[in-house]
Structure formats: C-alpha cells, structure tokens
C-alpha cells in the first residue's frame with residue numbers, strides 16, 4: 379500500500395506515519411527528515427536547502443522531486459511507503475504521478491490531516507522547545523502556515539478529484555487520531 383500524508387506543519391503527519399509504519403510494515407519517507415539530515419551532514423543538498431528551511435520557505439521543486447524519485451525506488455519501498463511532507467506543490471504532485479506511472483506503482487490513499495491554525499501554532503511552538511528545530515520560531519512558523527495555504531492546500535482538490543482523499547480530524551490524542559487513520563486506510 380502506498381500512502382500520502384497531507385496536512386499543514388504540526389498536523390501530526392510524522393507521528394502518525396511512524397505508527398502506520400510499525401503497524402502496516404510500510405516505510406515512512408519524509409522529505410523534511412531527509413533534508414534535515416543533509417543539513418546536519420553539510421552535504422551539497424544540505425547547503426542548498428538550509429536557507430529555505432530556516433525561513434520556512436519550500437525547497438525548490440526540482441530538488442525535492444529528485445530526492446523522492448531516488449528514494450521510492452530503493453528496495454525497502456517495494457512493500458509500500460508513506461510519503462510524509464511530499465508532495466507540497468501541484469508541480470510536485472504532477473511529477474510524482476509521472477514517476478509512479480513509470481515504475482508501475484499506484485497510490486492507495488491520500489490522508490489529509492485537518493487541524494485549526496491556532497492549534498498548529500501552539501503545537502509548533504511546543505515542539506520548538508522540545509526538539510530545538512531551527513525552523514520552529516514564530517516568524518518561520520507563520521511563513522510555513524502561509525506557504526501551506528498558498529502552495530499545498532490546492533493539493534486537497536487535486537487528490538479529491540482522484541477519489542483517494544481521506545479527510546481526518548487531526549485534533550485529539552495520538553491514539554484517537556491513529557484510530558481514525560486506521561479506519562480511513564483500512565490497515
């Protein structure tokens with residue numbers, strides 16, 4: 379089974395992806411995690427991505443599309459994957475469709491986590507204290523929420539048209555939300 383987890387920053391995609399990864403034997407593929415690792419290791423990719431990430435802007439499409447194209451063709455993705463934080467633009471979604479077509483993979487569900495803005499800001503500020511992410515500061519948070527509305531929100535319509543969109547209420551305990559995800563994807 380191949381899934382996309384869609385939703386604003388702080389919606390709980392990563393937390394829920396880890397739960398489904400364990401339960402259903404899928405692999406979590408997080409572009410955010412991959413980019414943060416690249417920044418930490420000071421690779422060429424990391425050097426390109428850092429400024430965008432710190433400002434809360436999106437890393438250019440061609441960069442993340444390249445990363446995903448390689449990653450989902452690795453062996454561990456053959457039994458299914460959860461894309462966490464990708465795609466984030468219509469361009470990325472269209473590129474993903476092409477890549478999946480070429481390698482004969484299909485998407486099963488696009489799980490859309492819905493959380494009100496006020497709660498997102500609270501969660502992201504809390505995470506800033508716990509994890510010390512350099513992009514969890516008030517300015518970057520505000521920008522990331524705006525970027526989501528502008529660039530990523532249109533994907534909800536894009537995937538609704540495919541019949542694969544599953545809207546999830548992302549407010550509640552981790553366990554409650556995990557239960558809703560389970561029901562939505564039937565696994």
Ligand code: AMP
Nearest residue numbers: 409410430431435436437442463464466
């Ligand atoms: P995340 O951990 O998914 O919130 O991602 C952290 C940051 O990494 C984002 O604010 C972007 O700067 C960058 N990033 C992650 N995924 C993508 C993507 N699909 N497209 C562009 N930038 C991304």
